[in-house]
Amino acid sequence: MNFDKIYLPYGLTKWLIMKTEHKKSQKDTEERIISAAKKVFIEKGLDGARMQEIADEAEINKALLHYYFRSKDQLFEMVFRNEAQKFFPKIIPILSNTSIGFEERIKLLVKQYFVLLLDNPFLPTFIIRETNRNPEDLVKLFSFIGLDVRALKDTLKEAAGQMGFDEKFSIHLLINTVSMCVFPFAARPILTPVLFDNNSQEFNKFLEEREEFVSQFIIDSIKFKMSRK
Amino acid sequence: MNFDKIYLPYGLTKWLIMKTEHKKSQKDTEERIISAAKKVFIEKGLDGARMQEIADEAEINKALLHYYFRSKDQLFEMVFRNEAQKFFPKIIPILSNTSIGFEERIKLLVKQYFVLLLDNPFLPTFIIRETNRNPEDLVKLFSFIGLDVRALKDTLKEAAGQMGFDEKFSIHLLINTVSMCVFPFAARPILTPVLFDNNSQEFNKFLEEREEFVSQFIIDSIKFKMSRK
DNA sequence: AAATAAATTAACCAAATGGTTAAAATATGT
DNA sequence: ACATATTTTAACCATTTGGTTAATTTATTT
Numbered sequence: 166m167n168f169d170k171i172y173l174p175y176g177l178t179k180w181l182i183m184k185t186e187h188k189k190s191q192k193d194t195e196e197r198i199i200s201a202a203k204k205v206f207i208e209k210g211l212d213g214a215r216m217q218e219i220a221d222e223a224e225i226n227k228a229l230l231h232y233y234f235r236s237k238d239q240l241f242e243m244v245f246r247n248e249a250q251k252f253f254p255k256i257i258p259i260l261s262n263t264s265i266g267f268e269e270r271i272k273l274l275v276k277q278y279f280v281l282l283l284d285n286p287f288l289p290t291f292i293i294r295e296t297n298r299n300p301e302d303l304v305k306l307f308s309f310i311g312l313d314v315r316a317l318k319d320t321l322k323e324a325a326g327q328m329g330f331d332e333k334f335s336i337h338l339l340i341n342t343v344s345m346c347v348f349p350f351a352a353r354p355i356l357t358p359v360l361f362d363n364n365s366q367e368f369n370k371f372l373e374e375r376e377e378f379v380s381q382f383i384i385d386s387i388k389f390k391m392s393r394k
Numbered sequence: 395m396n397f398d399k400i401y402l403p404y405g406l407t408k409w410l411i412m413k414t415e416h417k418k419s420q421k422d423t424e425e426r427i428i429s430a431a432k433k434v435f436i437e438k439g440l441d442g443a444r445m446q447e448i449a450d451e452a453e454i455n456k457a458l459l460h461y462y463f464r465s466k467d468q469l470f471e472m473v474f475r476n477e478a479q480k481f482f483p484k485i486i487p488i489l490s491n492t493s494i495g496f497e498e499r500i501k502l503l504v505k506q507y508f509v510l511l512l513d514n515p516f517l518p519t520f521i522i523r524e525t526n527r528n529p530e531d532l533v534k535l536f537s538f539i540g541l542d543v544r545a546l547k548d549t550l551k552e553a554a555g556q557m558g559f560d561e562k563f564s565i566h567l568l569i570n571t572v573s574m575c576v577f578p579f580a581a582r583p584i585l586t587p588v589l590f591d592n593n594s595q596e597f598n599k600f601l602e603e604r605e606e607f608v609s610q611f612i613i614d615s616i617k618f619k620m621s622r623k
Numbered sequence: 624a625a626a627t628a629a630a631t632t633a634a635c636c637a638a639a640t641g642g643t644t645a646a647a648a649t650a651t652g653t
Numbered sequence: 654a655c656a657t658a659t660t661t662t663a664a665c666c667a668t669t670t671g672g673t674t675a676a677t678t679t680a681t682t683t
Contacts, residue, residue, distance in 0.1 A: 212441035213527065216641060226662045231642060290526045293580045297519045298442065300583035307587065314588055336589055336600070337607045341574050348573035351522045351580065354529035358536065359543055360565055371565070378566045386615035445671060455632045460672060
């Protein structure tokens with residue numbers, strides 16, 4: 166297993182390495198690091214992740230991590246901001262879109278979440294874990310990702326007002342919607358064995374068909390509430 | 395601040411210490427450790443917790459932790475099992491209680507969850523974080539805490555059958571219920587700044603009055619579904 | 624009161640871990 | 654082709670951390 170080194174002319178060595186080892190051009194090194202860091206941080210969290218594991222995953226030397234991103238915290242910060250940006254969907258344009266009915270807007274909101282989550286099933290756990298680890302810094306994050314808290318509340322209030330809902334109801338309604346979309350992904354390790362015989366594929370199928378169900382459930386509830394008035 | 399030591403007779407020393415420092419009788423040392431471990435593990439998770447911090451919190455020497463519980467993993471295991479036991483409520487007796495209507499059973503289920511969660515607001519984050527860290531070992535846990543998966547599914551199916559719901563609907567319904575109860579607690583660090591002006595008290599008030607709202611929301615949805623048939 | 628057992632601590636230890644450094648390899652500009 | 658700048662690596666380093674040990678203190682038994 167331990168061959169003696171054979172020294173080849175410079176050009177040949179380079180050519181051989183490039184062709185046979187698919188040597189990565191150094192530019193995408195940064196991308197490799199980010200993608201490796203993303204994978205490891207999402208799976209293990211900041212506390213559970215190891216710089217060595219990220220380096221291995223990116224197939225580079227550990228020192229390179231510090232060459233591109235000064236520290237573990239900085240590397241994490243970049244990953245976290247990227248993921249957080251994904252996680253806060255464009256609620257405002259949907260809720261304020263008066264050209265479609267309220268019912269349609271809820272369907273769109275739910276669809277938007279399911280498209281995101283089916284593609285990023287571990288995002289909820291990651292966001293919950295890390296926002297709870299460091300709840301203080303979140304305000305900074307919101308301004309970074311351009312989440313306008315004031316505008317969101319105004320939009321929510323107005324959209325609800327059109328339906329004759331008070332503000333409190335509208336907040337509950339939004340939280341209900343997000344809860345039913347997001348929570349099952351975070352609870353996957355519990356739900357799979359308890360309700361799906363530990364069959365991951367069954368659970369995934371369940372999640373895929375869930376979008377329609379959640380929309381309907383919300384709309385039904387609203388309709389009944391309206392009919393009572 | 396740094397007084398010279400004054401040597402007193404044994405009995406007096408002991409008496410002084412007992413009376414003035416509220417010296418703990420050694421028996422409750424174990425309880426102190428467990429309660430300290432619980433606090434630190436729930437806040438920081440297994441990966442983020444430090445044995446030294448637990449020792450400090452319990453006001454004892456770190457070696458004592460290993461004297462009572464062999465390792466960090468074993469100490470964690472005991473805390474985790476205790477908390478997990480709390481988290482899986484008695485769903486079966488409620489759902490199978492045919493002496494009350496379906497509506498009442500849902501109200502009871504929601505109430506049970508809110509009583510638990512208002513008293514243990516960080517339980518959801520803890521359970522989500524740790525079950526996702528180690529999803530494999532969960533089957534062992536269920537048998538440990540006496541959660542009978544088969545019985546739960548049967549009960550669920552039967553209760554739903556009485557209402558004319560198919561099994562798939564009943565599973566969605568259960569997950570919806572749990573989602574709306576549990577998720578807001580896990581999402582507290584996000585919801586508080588986004589929807590409650592970073593005012594924790596406002597958010598807590600919101601959670602306290604939410605129980606009623608969630609029950610009503612579910613029941614409304616079911617009623618509308620039934621009326622459609 | 625002496626002997627024995629149990630609880631508690633201070634001082635250590637080895638492994639893991641984030642981070643650094645100096646040299647080597649590679650690429651780039653002239 | 655040569656010099657310069659950039660990228661990559663192997664070998665280290667300091668600190669943290671879970672865990673151990675041997676001695677001390679406290680409680681119990683005789």
